[in-house]
Amino acid sequence: IQEEMQRAVKLNAISELAASIAHEVRNPLTVVKGFLQLMQKEEQGQKKEYFNIALHEMNRAEQIISDYLNFAKPQFKNIQVIEVNQILHEIISFLTPYSLKENVELNIEGTMNTLISSDKNQFKQVLINLIKNAIEATPEKGQVTVKVEEDQTVVRITIEDNGKGMSQEQLANIGTLFYSTKEKGTGLGTMVSFRIIEEMGGTLRYESRVNVGTKVTIVMPMNQSTKSSLEVAALSIKND
Ligand code: ADP
Ligand code: MG
Numbered sequence: 001i002q003e004e005m006q007r008a009v010k011l012n013a014i015s016e017l018a019a020s021i022a023h024e025v026r027n028p029l030t031v032v033k034g035f036l037q038l039m040q041k042e043e044q045g046q047k048k049e050y051f052n053i054a055l056h057e058m059n060r061a062e063q064i065i066s067d068y069l070n071f072a073k074p075q076f077k078n079i080q081v082i083e084v085n086q087i088l089h090e091i092i093s094f095l096t097p098y099s100l101k102e103n104v105e106l107n108i109e110g111t112m113n114t115l116i117s118s119d120k121n122q123f124k125q126v127l128i129n130l131i132k133n134a135i136e137a138t139p140e141k142g143q144v145t146v147k148v149e150e151d152q153t154v155v156r157i158t159i160e161d162n163g164k165g166m167s168q169e170q171l172a173n174i175g176t177l178f179y180s181t182k183e184k185g186t187g188l189g190t191m192v193s194f195r196i197i198e199e200m201g202g203t204l205r206y207e208s209r210v211n212v213g214t215k216v217t218i219v220m221p222m223n224q225s226t227k228s229s230l231e232v233a234a235l236s237i238k239n240d
Pocket of ligand 1: 129133134137161163164165166170174175179180181182184185186187188189190191214
């Protein structure tokens with residue numbers, strides 16, 4: 001127990017440090033990005049393309065820092081009753097251009113108005129991370145299907161792809177620090193997702209077979225309130 005406590009104290013110190021570094025580095029990045037955007041406007045041809053690449057990489061750096069910050073110090077400041085299907089539809093429209101670019105079919109199944117209590121942005125982040133991974137693992141003309149089911153007191157969201165899958169060893173590594181098999185991967189997406197789902201009282205599980213595909217299952221406690229949709233809508237407006 002003593003050791004466990006020491007470990008917790010250490011982890012907390014590391015989290016604090018990571019969070020403050022991430023926070024501090026973000027500011028100069030934003031300034032550099034702003035100037036790059038200004039300079040890009042005045043350029044044409046080859047040089048404009050260079051600015052494009054620089055800006056793209058800046059955005060990537062920003063995203064990585066946000067992911068770190070989120071991992072080191074997840075913020076759950078806005079817990080509200082949210083409708084799972086509504087969020088999923090928002091995310092599917094957000095990710096559709098990406099799936100079209102990758103030539104992967106992105107589908108959604110299930111139409112119940114399931115409610116959960118969660119921080120909307122955190123929950124969205126998890127779904128985006130997991131669906132993006134599914135798209136990235138799937139070859140052209142493959143499919144990614146997101147499904148919502150209610151099961152007594154829980155809601156089950158599955159993200160299934162018929163992509164390259166994972167070996168037992170890869171499965172064992174998923175969600176551990178910096179584990180990635182991608183050239184420009186960070187391994188932060190799954191790590192952050194595990195943390196957020198746990199924090200919200202849910203579970204996240206992977207099943208996978210090489211060259212067959214992967215199924216990710218999120219199980220979340222369902223919101224037990226018997227409020228009508230209207231009342232819930234009023235509640236979430238008040239919380240926004
Ligand atoms: P990144 O996407 O930056 O690599 P993630 O934490 O999102 O980091 O994912 C970690 C690793 O888990 C990926 O590099 C990949 O090897 C594996 N992975 C995650 N989701 C899937 C999936 N749906 N199919 C196959 N492999 C996956
Ligand atoms: Mg990822």
